[in-house]
Amino acid sequence: MFRASIQRQCENTRSEHLAILRQTPLQPALRCLAPRYAFSHLYSTESAAAQANREGEFAPVPSAPVTRFGELSQLGVNDRLIEALTRGMGYDAMTEVQAMTINPALKGSDMVAQAKTGTGKTLAFLVPVFQRVLTDQPDLADPRARRRSSSEDIRAIILSPTRELAEQIGAEARKLAKNTSIVVQTAVGGTRKREALFKMWREGCDILVATPGRLNDLLSDPEAKVAAPKLQAFVLDEADRMLDVGFSDEIRSIQDLLPSHTQVERQTLLFSATIPRDVVHLAKSMVRPDNFEFVQTVKSDDVPTHERVPQHLVTVQGFENIFPTILEILHKANTAQDSSVPFKAIVFFSNTASVQFASEVFRKTPAFIRGSGTHIYEIHSKLTQGQRTSSADYFRRASSAVLFSSDVTARGMDFPNVTDVIQIGLPPDRDQYVHRVGRTGRAGNSGKGWLILAEQEVPEARSRLPGLPIKPNDTLESPKHVLGDSSASGDVSRFFSEVSNAYQSVPKSSFRAVSDVITLLNNWCLRAMGWAETPAVPPKIAQNRNLARAPGIRIGFDVSEEPVERGYGNRGYGNRGYDNRSGRDFSFKRDDGFESRGRSEHSSPRGGGNFRGSTSFGARAPSNRNSFEDRFASRAGGGDRGGRGGGQRYTPRASF
DNA sequence: AAAAAAG
Structure with missing residues (x-):
């Protein structure tokens, strides 16, 4: 009853720049904290307050x-x-x-x-x-x-x-x-x-x-x-x-x-x-x-991530298409008719190793990058604090740049004029996705969100990202290009060949795949990067993850897992790292892997984590805490114990 | 071996 009335008032008082108090499942949980609600000051119209007062549930509104x-x-x-x-x-x-x-x-x-x-x-x-x-x-x-x-x-x-x-x-x-x-x-x-x-x-x-x-x-x-x-x-x-x-x-x-x-x-x-x-x-x-x-608070220009920033879903044919796709996005932005705003993008990956690898590759595509006038930066926890700070500062001040980032910068960071947020692979959860998109479209600027997924990842993304305005986007050519297809446009061939050249000068990383993405990863390494063998999965890990007999898997060790000579990293700080937490120098060994974790298909049905497989880019297992929105979504469908009054709630679905 | 956060 009580909550229903709050709900009703909210619908009633929703207008222009009005502060909105929304009834949500959180409040029952928090009710124990608040002996009384003292929300009256939040109502910015007399009528809401008057109504509240008439119902005897709120104190009178003081001053505006x-x-x-x-x-x-x-x-x-x-x-x-x-x-x-x-x-x-x-x-x-x-x-x-x-x-x-x-x-x-x-x-x-x-x-x-x-x-x-x-x-x-x-x-x-x-x-x-x-x-x-x-x-x-x-x-x-x-x-x-x-x-x-x-x-x-x-x-x-x-x-x-x-x-x-x-x-x-x-x-x-x-x-x-x-x-x-x-x-x-x-x-x-x-x-x-x-x-x-x-x-x-x-x-x-x-x-x-x-x-x-x-x-x-x-x-x-x-x-x-x-x-x-x-x-x-x-x-x-x-x-x-x-x-x-x-x-x-x-x-x-x-x-x-x-x-x-x-x-x-x-x-x-x-x-x-x-x-x-x-x-x-x-x-x-x-x-x-x-x-x-x-x-x-639900702030009108704060819902932006959900409403103001257009978000594109790009489905790639294979992992080898991801980097060329990023180049194509960059190129299109720079050559668009109305490209008065310089391209400034953050590319998010869900793990450090992917960030390192991607930034190494992009630093090695000099012709393209130099020609575009775009600077490449990288930020994640395996850099020293000095490197992190300078990446953040340079990127903050840059007019045209790409920042390859882990989730360090996903929340709260205010980089001015970011035009594009590009997320590679499955985001760990819905919250994190929204936070990342929130790096663009700030302070009244416009922005674009991109989510780049392999087809196999789309179903999982659909269940992980309900209620967001993500629209499939088929305007790019690189995502669908099949290696060796000579009918590709000049631009696309160039994107692929630049990336391909870059692979050659980037040290081999260790890759590990999980279940249904093994083939994707194998194809990428074999076809695009020219590896002689598919990436290996160490026996222990294969066993732990129930992958021992997964199709396409190669159990063993990669070359990269044996110590490599020190010093290859002096081409740029991206190649070397100093683990400032353990104080260990890890430049001699890329032991951080290029992978993620997850359970195989045998995992629990719904609920805890029906996380199926992931890629090197994609995801870590979704957090076991349900997000606020998640709970909101999951309770909304059925008869909620509190009763939701007149508020018609619907279960958000993915828009793609 | 998910990111992050002390050394």
Whole structure:
């Protein structure tokens, strides 16, 4: 009943730039967190509020929410901050996400905000955090404050799942701090700890933006003299990622190193695109149950990934067609009649080895790439942090470039003017697909999404990517070209021959296929790359994955799996890597494989993971946490226990 | 041996 009424109101009040509160399956899960709903401030029309009030379920609406940064003084925001926002950073109107989160967050309550990635999320938490720090220490507003900031008295901590994102948030925070004496520091892995520490000791630190590992390290190291005994605010950006397995232990231990809520009253803000069910209890342990709000935003120019960015499905005949297809996309963009906007693309792969291989190949297609004026960059976790940072910086500033990327950059990264997002192989899950597409079409620009799959992957993609406007695209010639077919156009022949030449000078990688894509991979290696043998699958792995008798498989070892002489990598950093986590130099051995994992067909039927086979490009097994959307989709069909009132829900289908 | 994140 209750939920049904919220649902109804939402449909009723949906209009132009209106903040929309959507009823979803998440809310029942989160209800236990919120003794009362205090959503009234989210309704931007009187009628909705009036209706809510009439039904006796909501408190009366106070004043209209502030939607311009310039008017934030109404909510007690310091003038210095407002000046930095409006004059320094040039912001005026808030985005919907900002309006919906800044208003309640300034009241000081904890918050779980579900907001899709896009511009503006960072400020949505920075503004309340900064104001909270200033409210507690008003003298910090004075840029010439005499007070000495200390690394042992950090007042706000912001955590991000990747180093680059932390740096990006840090840069934004520094702009906001400009007219004050608030000191913002970043602490991320892969950098020299001593150096960052000296800087912190010298300059002090009021607001720290960090990645979990490094923060944990700093807080637990007494020598580091980093502490936050009076912590006022704690933010998790991309909270669903942060509370995921692999991160959650780290987050827990960080929390243990911080003062408890009972000692020091702090504000916790969790920002997340999705909130998987198994993350709820952790979220619950982080917020104050009596002072908590859940804000869900659906922002009109935030649905863009689903609506604004056209997304093309390109089906390739074989793996050997993928790289030429990328060249063709590049070429078409550059020669189009209206190609006033330079081609700037991110090519996503689901594993590091594929990224490395692709960028090596593309660096070796000099005639084409040089002729196009496009720069090639690469980013993934096997590069040193220095290499990662420089790739990100160069790509950020480049006008025409291709960035080959793992999922490091899939979330939150703001590279300006990306025209195309190209995803190779099955994306790991729907969320990740959407996040990747979200790297383009930002800030009102247009963009294009491409999903490049082998035919065999399409059925799985169909079930993995429901409810997205992905349209089959047959306008390219390279995807269907069969090697040796002389009827191909000059352009297509050139794409293939350039790629083919590049293969020759790229060291042999180790490839491993899984079940139904074995043939695809075999064909690529044999026909296009000119290998004498099909790629080998080591016996153990073949056994583990139930591939021992899969058709077409070759059990054994590849040449590349034996140590290769050091030094082949000095042609470019892409060839060499330094594992900055283990500190091992792995340039002598491409032991990282060019593969992915998955179960063979015998895997469980539906549910847990009906992941069937994958390619080197494709996918890792889908995450076992159902995404928010997934659950939404899966519950929508049948009689949902909560009853969905008048809301007609349908099960999203794939559009292709 | 999925990416990411401490050394």
